[in-house]
Amino acid sequence: MSWLTRMFSSTIGQKLIVALTGLFLCTFLVVHMTGNLQLFKDDHGMSFNMYSVFMTTNPLIKTVSYILYFSILFHAFKGLHLAYKNMKARPVGYAVVNGKANSHWTSRYMGILGTIILVFIVVHMNDFWAEYKFGHIPYVQYTENLESGEITAKPYADEAGNPKSIANKAEETIVSINGVDHKITITKDLYAEVAETFKNPLLVALYLISMFAIGFHLYHGFQSGFQTLGLNHPRYNPAIQFLSTWVFAIIIPAGFAAMPLYFLLIK
Amino acid sequence: MSGNMNLTLKVWRQKNKDDRGKFETYPVQHISPDMSFLEMFDVLNERLINEGKDPVAFDHDCREGICGMCSMFINGRPHGPLQGVTTCQLHMRSFKNGDTIVVEPWRASAFPVIKDLAVDRSAFDRIISAGGFISVNTGNAQDANSIPIPKDDADAAFAAATCIGCGACVAACKNASAMLFVSAKVSQFALLPQGQAERQERVLNMVAQMDAEGFGSCTNTGACEAECPKGISLSNIARMNRDYIGAQLSVQKA
Structure with missing residues (x-):
């Protein structure tokens, strides 16, 4: 076994994969959310549609988006695989567990929150990404x-x-x-597609639930990623905690949630 | 005596590691609030022996909170409801008359039950054998100040070295991960000059042994730190992650 396979088959190495892909996905969310704020611009969707053209034709963005798809798959697969192995590390469970006495619930339900997000990503990419690439958008x-x-x-x-x-x-x-x-x-006209899709209250409900899941997932996940990388120091821990809570658990999910609500209730 | 308590104990009974095991309910009467949790089990066991029954097996040694032998999972938490306390230093004044107390062994595939509440923690010993030491020539101890060590480093190393290896971190962790224990044992040497010679080899070998024992991986829930009777910090886990990744990338031996 080479040192590389040895490293990435150890528990710490596998966590490293989850942390690196997870933090990369966090940077994607920042770009995705700020870019999509153009949906709120009152120009019949022109800037949003031109932004969509740019994001699907620019060679650099296209390259990064393939890294992104692989990161989603790696993160989800490795996360679920580790969750399965961790369950096997305690074959006989406790009759009584007082989890809230020692940890935040989000940290104990990362697998479930992540699965909700994975289902959401499939629905979301089918709604827009596949429609834009292969569907019949006017x-x-x-x-x-x-x-x-x-x-x-x-x-x-x-x-x-x-x-x-x-x-x-x-x-x-x-x-x-x-x-x-x-x-x-x-x-x-992807903008019209977005407006049309978000007229469906059930779908909007799914999007909102998923944004809560992302918020709770990142409330633990963002700062946890730094700990896995070994970055834990009183000098910068407050900054990581601040970003984790305010940017990734609150602002980003709230920004995303505002988009379907805007088309359902206001537009 | 006034103030004494009557309690109901639900205790895990298991004949050996292959037995399925089940809970037995034992009412215990006239328990003094000044008794330790283990002394209450002594009272119960005395009664069981007088009745010709099998006493409840549990680990204990110093009963001073420093040896790391006691290991009960009490009402859903290792070492019971208090913070920074081992089971032997938990007193019955932490409970109320009429309480039902559920007592289970540590649960982990790497800690098989030997009998009742006693589990086999030799996995920890094998992790220590894999590298949790420094190799020095025997002889007279060196002069205390011959190697200067910054006070902050010495303090952090000492804090890591207070780990008594009880296994509460594994018991508390939802993944049965041993990262807090192993990271304390890695850190106590990583912070000191004497630990540098074997620093990379140590972390690589100890983590490999930890994985081989079947402990889960760390998801940074922080349950271990919250339940550790010695207050071992999560920052040790970050240090071990750093050391492990660094060692994999830079160790001299290919």
Whole structure:
């Protein structure tokens, strides 16, 4: 056995995989949440749709997204595998366990919270990622007045009203209408897909439950990852704890939860 | 005597490691609040012996809270409801008249039950044999101050060295992980100059032995630290993680 396999087959090495992939997924959540805040912009979804084009065509983002998919799989598989092995380390359980006397409940239910999140990721990627890549998302045509900045949107269709599509993910042309330059943008309307999907109250409920699960999972998970890496010191522990609680357990899940609620209740 | 208590004990009885085992209920009367938890078991066992029954087997030795032999899981917590206390130093004044107390052995595949409440903790001994020592020539002790050691390091090493190896960390951990014990035994040498020569080899070998014994992995719940009768800190686990990863990446022996 090489030293590498030996290291990553030890309990500490396996935890290291879970910690590194987990912390990488945390950085993804920051990007994903801030990027998706464009859903709240009042421009018929133009900036969100153009952001979607950028995120699915930029070579660097595409590379990172494949690392991301592998990280999700590794994190979930390793986490569940370790949870199974840990259960086998105590084949006969206790009749009475007073867990709340010595630990926070989130730390004891990471496997269950993680499983909820895994189910959510499958549903979520099926709703949007698969739909965007392989589904039939209609195209939208934006006309932006380059002098006033006013944006109008209409479905991209032929004269009979049948939806048309383009070969690329987005096309931009500058035309002059009545002597004023206008930018015509044609792109896939993921924004409309999002708005449509979040009209379903049951699905919104699933999203909200999942955001609670992510919040509780990260409340323990973010700071736990640093401990596994051996980073535990009074100098920076308060900063890690602050990020764990405020950014990863509260702000990020709340930001994500606001999106389906916005489309269900306000839009 | 006034103030004495009548209690109901639900005690795990198991003939040997292959027996399935089950709970037996024993009412105990006139228990003084000044008795230790183990003295209450002495009273129960005396009665069982007089009745011609098999007394409850449990581990104990110094009864001063320093040897690490006692090992009861009391009402869902190792060493009972108090913090920083072993079972032998737990007194019956921590309970109320009429209480039902559930007493179980440490539960871990690496700690098989020998009988009743006594479990085999020799897995810890094998982890120590794998590297929990320093190799020195015997002879006269060195002059105390011949190797200067910063006070903070000496204090942290001493705090780690207070681990009595009772196994409460394993018992409390939902994963039956031995990380707090092993990390204390790694840290007490990692912090001192005398421990440096074998530092990398020690952590690699002790972790390998820990895994071989079938202890679970650490999910940083902190239950071990909260239940440890000696207050061993989770920072030791972080130090061991650091040392282990560092040793894997830099050990001279390929």
